Amino acid sequence: MTDATIIDGKAFAQNLRGKISTVVERLKADHNLTPGLAVVLVGEDAASQIYVRNKGKQTTEVGMNSFEHRLPAETTEDELLALIGKLNKDPAVNGILVQLPLPDQINASRVLDAIDPDKDVDGFHVINTGRLATGNPDAMVPCTPLGCLIMLKDQLGNLSGKRAFVLGRSNIVGKPMAALLLGQHCTVTIGHSRTKDLAEECRRADILVAAVGRERMVKGDWIKPGATVIDVGINRIAAGEGKTRLVGDVDFDEAVKVAGAITPVPGGVGPMTIACLLRNTVVAACLQHGLEAPDI
Ligand code: GUN
Numbered sequence: 132m133t134d135a136t137i138i139d140g141k142a143f144a145q146n147l148r149g150k151i152s153t154v155v156e157r158l159k160a161d162h163n164l165t166p167g168l169a170v171v172l173v174g175e176d177a178a179s180q181i182y183v184r185n186k187g188k189q190t191t192e193v194g195m196n197s198f199e200h201r202l203p204a205e206t207t208e209d210e211l212l213a214l215i216g217k218l219n220k221d222p223a224v225n226g227i228l229v230q231l232p233l234p235d236q237i238n239a240s241r242v243l244d245a246i247d248p249d250k251d252v253d254g255f256h257v258i259n260t261g262r263l264a265t266g267n268p269d270a271m272v273p274c275t276p277l278g279c280l281i282m283l284k285d286q287l288g289n290l291s292g293k294r295a296f297v298l299g300r301s302n303i304v305g306k307p308m309a310a311l312l313l314g315q316h317c318t319v320t321i322g323h324s325r326t327k328d329l330a331e332e333c334r335r336a337d338i339l340v341a342a343v344g345r346e347r348m349v350k351g352d353w354i355k356p357g358a359t360v361i362d363v364g365i366n367r368i369a370a371g372e373g374k375t376r377l378v379g380d381v382d383f384d385e386a387v388k389v390a391g392a393i394t395p396v397p398g399g400v401g402p403m404t405i406a407c408l409l410r411n412t413v414v415a416a417c418l419q420h421g422l423e424a425p426d427i
Pocket residue numbers: 228229230231232253274275303
């Protein structure tokens with residue numbers, strides 16, 4: 132059997148950012164509108180700092196305004212809610228993202244539900260979660276699963292009737308991914324740590340999305356020959372001589388010999404997440420100004 136097609140997330144993301152730049156230019160020229168994204172980071176989590184820096188950089192690269200708010204780790208929930216209240220009212224801010232995880236003294240769902248749902252470019256507000264679950268097209272869709280869906284549709288075309296297995300049940304990836312696949316008329320199963328015979332469940336899937344955060348857990352013989360595998364995992368492992376490297380939730384070297392198509396780590400899902408955040412911000416800006424949302 133020949134090796135799987137490698138799904139190039141970097142190329143997808145570059146293509147999407149190109150389309151976003153074009154829309155941003157047109158909004159500026161025709162409506163004197165520059166979309167703005169506010170990103171809020173509480174504390175000094177190292178990975179979060181890198182994500183936030185990348186988000187800011189890519190936001191300005193596509194011509195949008197980036198507003199970064201870095202708050203100390205001791206910030207209280209009331210202080211954070213006060214900032215969100217201000218951002219909700221600020222007409223220059225079309226999208227608001229509060230980087231997770233938040234420090235223990237802050238109740239994350241209370242904070243996420245304080246964001247104006249129309250500015251909720253992460254799609255984590257309970258209203259957007261409910262819209263997605265009920266198939267309402269006005270839902271803001273979480274960025275990582277949206278990126279996965281864009282790549283799956285490009286790879287497979289019509290997803291209707293396909294058997295999809297989502298490994299992981301987080302609010303950020305697993306649950307919204309399952310809702311999106313159901314919206315595409317897939318037969319969807321969600322697997323998690325208590326699922327019996329996980330390998331057998333995975334092997335039944337035409338589409339396998341792995342989002343459990345356990346390095347190389349999905350082995351080659353867990354995969355149906357020819358299946359499309361989307362690896363959301365980003366796990367740092369030791370690579371000898373004091374070095375580290377990133378691997379996914381799928382054992383790539385094994386899976387590439389069995390799957391029909393697969394996303395690599397790094398260079399698969401990761402780059403698409405931020406591109407989808409920019410996409411959601413442009414769409415939010417258009418809708419807030421009564422303009423038709425771009426089809427991107
Ligand atoms: N932390 C890890 N992933 C995400 C994400 O998609 N959005 C936010 N806000 N925080 C995260």
